[in-house]
Amino acid sequence: MKPPVFIVGCPRSGTSFLYNLLLSSGSFAEFHTQMNVFDVLEPIYGDLSVAKNAKKMMQAWLLSKAFRASGLQANEIEAKVVAECHGASDFLRIVMDEVARKQRTESWIDSTPTNIPHMLRIHRDLPEARFIHILRDPRNVALSLDARGWTRPLPWDKSRSLLAAGLYWEWIVRKARKYGSRLGPQYVEVRYEELITNAHETLAKLSPFLKQELDYRRIEQGGYSFKAFLTSFEEELRQGNFMPVLRWKTKFPSHQLACFEKLIGEYMQEVGYALLGKEKPGCSLAVKAMRLEYALYYESKQWAKVNTPLTRIMVDYSSILIDK
Secondary structure, three states: OOOOEEEEEEOOOEEEEEEHHHHHHOOOOOOOOOHHHHHHHHHHHHHOOOHHHHHHHHHHHHOHHHHHHHHHOOOHHEEEEEHHOHHHHHHHHHHHHHHHHOOOOOOOOOHHHHHHHHHHHHHHHHHOEEEEEEOHHHHHHHHHHHHHHOOOOOOOHHHHHHHHHHHHHHHHHHHHHHHHHOOOEEEEEEEEHHHHHHHHHHHHHHHHHOOOOHHHHHHHHHOHHHHHOOOOOHHHHHOOOOOOOHHHHHHHOOOHHHHHHHHHHHHHHHHHOOOOOOOOOOHHHHHHHHHHHOOOOOOHHHHHHHOOOHHHOOHHHHOOOOOO
């Protein structure tokens, strides 16, 4: 098997778009959902190196859309996992290796965006793994998250959901870049905007990184279009006015945009996204307080998700899986 590939990024940054581009242009196993092993399966069922936990997890996994998407035989994959699994990374590797073998390919991709907090662990367990971090303008990310109701601001902050989404973008992107800096040549960043405007060149740069020949002609011959993807703005598709790169310029409420750029503008510029406003990103007490409040909120929420029964109580595994 060739090194596994992990596509990570803030949700609504284009992980599905990149995933399908790679499927269309290379020799990767097709698996049109995400596994959510580290954020969901392991917190629900416990340490998967423990046989009873692995058996219980497999009973649930065999009922999920992830199993149906795999095309594997239930009794065969269950026996293999129970016999060979030494943890969450092992479970993912066993399943995806078998999916690739069944499809007669040598490579597979996991495109679960929320693998970011687990990047160093994945690297430890799967040392050959490659990580592609897809970045997108946070103003468009926030609009998309908000349209889907995925921003989840603090209970007293419902009217500032776009701002909360921007702070989440900064929190998760900072984490990915921090961990990525420790992975050396096994980590690379790709911009959503460049994929949209020049996919051919972007894929050409990824070819040596992935040790794969990515043939853009296959995409063109297959008539692939990014417009076919799940979007939070279906009315744009219906009206023939699909604009995933510049959407924020017309959709983002102007009064909130100014606040948004004051809140995370400094990091936006650091990552390479120019601000619309001419004012310097704010350092007021209110801005500092909100930034600190949400940083603590997202860190504690992530910790609780992985280390407490919170996920077990609140999440049904199959219901959170997203088609790719």
